[in-house]
Amino acid sequence: MDAKDYLKDINEIKTLMNKSSRFISLSGLSGILAGTYALIGAAVVYWLVNTYSNGTLILDGRIFRLVMLVLAGVALLSILTAVTLTIQKANKNGMKMWDSTSKRLIINFLIPLVAGGLYILIILSHGKYGQTGGLMLVFYGLALINASKYSIGDIRYLGCIEITLGLIATLLPGYGFWLWVLGFGIMHIIYGTWMHFKYDVKN
Template sequence: MESKDYLKDISEIKDLMNKSSRFISLSGISGILAGIYALIGAAIAYWLVTEYSSGILILNGKIFRLVMLDLFLIALFSVVTGIILTTRKAKKNGANIWDTSSRRLVINFLIPLVAGGIYILVILNQQKYGQTGALMLLFYGLALVNASKYSIGDIRYLGFIQIILGLICAWLPGYGFWLWVFGFGFMHIIYGTWMHFKYDVKK
């Protein structure tokens, strides 16, 4: 009987240590909404390109800038939604939204993402547009894998998928737009739904 109690105590201690070192208040709904934003933004970008630039993005500077604004708004809405819903979930669970684990999560997520973003801006400035989608997927995937050490470990699987999609996109640049849509749109919806029912819905 005592050995069972010891095992239970050890399990509880291990669980507390894991929670204290990882930020586990990420919202599955925010992932779903991020995917929806990406699909809406992709539809707008596709319409802009096909309707106003004959499908040749690099020949129309104004359309290109509008597409970049579209991407920026997708990222902005996704980040703001994620912050709001994650903060709400953390408060509901009595967790601190900004502690050591959440700071580590943000820092480790931003390092590959910011480096990748700067690199993408550099090559766009050089008018090298062909690998933009692949690079977005790759650096985003690396950011997820890097941050997974300080959050729900399952996000690394989404990161692996994004990396694989990025490599396929680099190999088949002609399908870059559709791979971007699948990675940032449908995969976020699928992943967010899975995470919502696994962690957010009370059993």
């Protein structure tokens, strides 16, 4: 066996080790759909606030509760879509959906996300909601980066973009809504499309 064969074997071993330590069945299409849901939800929120609240969102008002319901609906649809499409891709590739790697992925994703969600709820209870959109982006970006070591490493770049947009939103709270739309809507569609053609189409 010559040097080329040894290098080939080493590369194959590295590939197998990488696959065994990373959950690679995430679907790019789920990112596209999540971004679409976010844009639809943002359009509904924009219409509600400007039609019934004169462009001002009151924390304890009925419109605020409707806005929270819309955001919860967007999150739920995104999660269900991601789980469904990921299961389909895992089955197609002959991989397990629920194993030690996927468990680590979910745990590492949820830690900053849940902590951020609780923090946002706390500041909302104190009547401070001007930076909510920015905080959502920052904690979501941290969750993506934290989970990237157990999944497709490319998602950490999306995480960095989300954090950057979130920090800009905290500096410019008047643009928080539009930066939220850019981060959760447009960037998801762009990144999901790129991931779909880079990973899904080849499979």
